[in-house]
Amino acid sequence: MSELEQHPADTAFHARLPIGERPDAAPLTDGLPWAFEEITMRPLEPMLVPEKPRGGEVDPESCSSCLPSEHTIWHDDLWQVRAGWDVGGLPFIGAISPREHWLLEDAPHEVLAAYGPLMQRISQAVKSIPGVARCHFARWNDGSAHLHLWALARPAGMMQGRGAVLAFWDGMLPAMPQEMGAEHIRIVAEALASGGGEAFPRT
Ligand SMILES: [Zn+2]
Structure with missing residues (x-):
């Protein structure tokens, strides 16, 4: 090119x-x-x-969000949640994206409408992790063109993590032990699957 x-x-x-x-x-x-x-x-x-161009913008065939991933922890027919790339300092960070290659600009209303109830379920699932007070959501989409949002768990009582600054704390709090990170992923995946879709918990 x-x-x-x-x-x-x-x-x-x-x-x-x-x-x-x-x-x-x-x-x-x-x-x-x-x-x-x-x-x-x-x-x-x-x-x-x-x-x-962002990832998958010129060549959707190479879009990483469309390819199968070991980091998919849950999906249903329309949406998927991925997590567990690097274990960071926040209790949970997940990426939420449609199963198919949609941008925010061209996603069918059926897909977008399903996100509302899913957002509610993800918030509940993340807050069921011990020690988590809130689930924050963010949508930036500067890296990959494929529509994706982020769910970030705010530790209970962490007033220093209020608002958008929470994302930065992931790299500054001590990283969780691997087993703790995997357990948190399992909690979120199973809580989501209890309302529909399929969980892929880490072994
Ligand atoms: Zn894609």
Whole structure:
């Protein structure tokens, strides 16, 4: 594939940005003082377009979310949950995606409508892990084009993990023992399967 010809985005929004300057991190240290004390931001880099294609965007045949995976812990006809790549510091992180290669932009309403009740079930399943107070959900989709969302377990009493900052704590809390991570996956997979679909617990 030839090298992508990129140029700086030239919208009115971009024109006013201080590219090359280092943003003040006070919104993090002042706005989330329970998590951040001292942060140095990198200077703003040029924002180039068109962006490089995401995984599975040019060639859906190579989409990792479509291929079978040992990390699938549960699925039904429309949706799948994957987890257990690296054991991190949060009690559970799972990726939720349609079984078929849909983007948010073209997913059939039948698939999207099924996500609502599933989101409720995933929250309940994750909160059934001992020591978990809440299940946070996120959808970024910058790495893979295949529609996917994240479910993250917030430890009970961890007020420093409130909100979006929870995702960063996964790398900073001590990693769980492998057996604990596998047990948490089993709990979520079996709780989901009790409401339908099939669990694939780790052995
Ligand atoms: Zn896909």
